[in-house]
Amino acid sequence: MVPFAGYSMPIQYKDSIMESTTWCRAHASVFDVSHMCGLTLKGKDAVAFLEGLVVGDISGLADGTGSLSVFTNEKGGIIDDTVITKVTPTEIYLVVNAGCRDKDLAHIGAHLKAAQARPERRPAVHAGWGDPTRAAGKDVSLDVHDDRALLALQGPAASKVLQGLTAFDLSKFYFGNFARFEVAGAPCWVTRTGYTGEDGFEISVPNTHVQQLADKLVANEEVRLAGLGPRDSLRLEAGLCLYGNDLNEDITPIEAGLAWTVAKRRREAFDFLGGQVIKQQLADGVAQRRVGFVSSGAPARQHSEITTPDGTRVGEVTSGAFSPCLKKNVAMGYVDKAYAKAGTELNLVVRGKAQKAVVTKMPFVPTTYFKG
Structure with missing residues (x-):
């Protein structure tokens, strides 16, 4: 057990990190990710409000579907990454990182306060949600x-395991879909998503x-509990970013x-925080890029x-680690754009010693999302 974002979290259970990682790729694992912060925005202006703070096309999502997006600041920098689900046109469900909870809530709250404020003398001029402070x-x-708690069921057996605990038909419930239904008698909010590159579900x-x-899930012989150790190796093998690292x-x-x-x-108006910075970068390019590596010798770590x-x-x-599935070192990092081409x-x-590495396309392990 280790401290993580104000919680006491398991690095591993009885399995080693190696065993737990390969088990998830072959069977199914349950991760207790209740430290993550679930939020709902409601109201007829919820979508427009959120689009002033994130880069995604939330209004364009079909009801009951979601996607990864990012909150940006005025410089175009990433405040947090988040999975955003449009439940209905007036209800948006988000899950944000535990380590970013306080700053995310403060950021959203400050803009929310401005958006809810009623002008005293005359209606506010609507200048677009890129300036939420004026949209009163x-x-x-x-x-x-x-x-609510959050459990992530991940791996090739995840769908079979979950289907055994619910009457809801998962056969046409695809990656990014969201629905409310009972699982093992519990009223759940289920999103077909995850942080491993495998098919799976996040269950609120x-x-x-x-x-x-949790007891019902791990009672299945295909399912084992997994901690932060395999969660990190799985997401790195899948080329997925960790906020605070990548x-x-x-x-x-x-x-x-x-x-x-x-x-x-969103590229028509770039009417979100930092939009003009990002518009310029898309037009002119950037000086550095995130890339993947496969390396020899000792695994590289952050910094x-x-x-x-x-x-x-x-x-x-x-980010860097030994890949339990590939049996080689993998890493990601930022390099000057001249060195970002695969094969470089x-x-x-x-530890002061240069280890040979090759820039490698990600994901390192192919993803198996259920997209129909």
């Missing part, structure tokens, strides 16, 4: 779901029912290789230097 008197409210369940549901407020989605999150419709073969520093590792040979400096 809007119908939007925020609920924080501290009364009332705190009063979470132990009952993303921060000084890195834009373009630099992070997340340009795809800036939806086509390891990235150098050319002649020793010139060209970047820094943000570089060095990762580990």
Whole structure:
């Protein structure tokens, strides 16, 4: 057990991190991710309000579907990454990172207060939600779901396991879909998503029912509990970012290789925080890019230097580990754009020693999302 974002969290259970990682890829694992923060925005202006703070096309989502997006600041930097689900046109469900909870709630709350404020003398001029402080008197409210826990069921057996505990038909419930239905008698909010690259589900369940549901899940011989150790190795193998390592407020989605999150419709007006910075980067390019590596020798860790073969520093590792599934070292980091092409040979400096590395396309392990 280790401290993590104000919680005491398990690194591993009885399995080693190696065993737990490979088990999830072959069977199914349950991760207790109740430390994550679930939020709901409600009201007829909820979608427009949120689009002033994130880069995604929320209004363009079909009801009951969601996608990864990012909150940006005025510099275009990433405040947090989040999965956003449009439940209905007036209800948006988000899950944000535990380590970013306080700043996210403060950020959303400040803009929410401005959006809800009613002008005293005359209606506010609507200048677009790129400036939410001027969009006064809007119908939007925020609920924080501290009364709910979150379990992630991940792996190729996840669907079979979950189907055995619910009458809801999962056969046409695809990656990114959201629905409310009972699981093992508990009223759940289920999203077909996850943080492993495998097919799976994130299940929001009332705190009063979470132990009952967890017991039902792990009673299946295909399912084992997994902690933060395998969660990190699984997400790295899948090329997925960890906030605080691979993303921060000084890195834009373009630099992070997340340009795809800036939806086509949002590129017409760029009317979100930092939109003009991101518009310029899309037009002119960026000086650094997030890339993946496969390396020899000892695994590189966060802050390891990235150098050319002649020793010139060209970047820094943000995440790195030995891949239990590939049986080789993998890492990701930021490099000067001239060195970002797949196949480029570089060095990762580990404890003062240069280890040979090759820039490699991600994901390192192919994803198996259920997309129909």
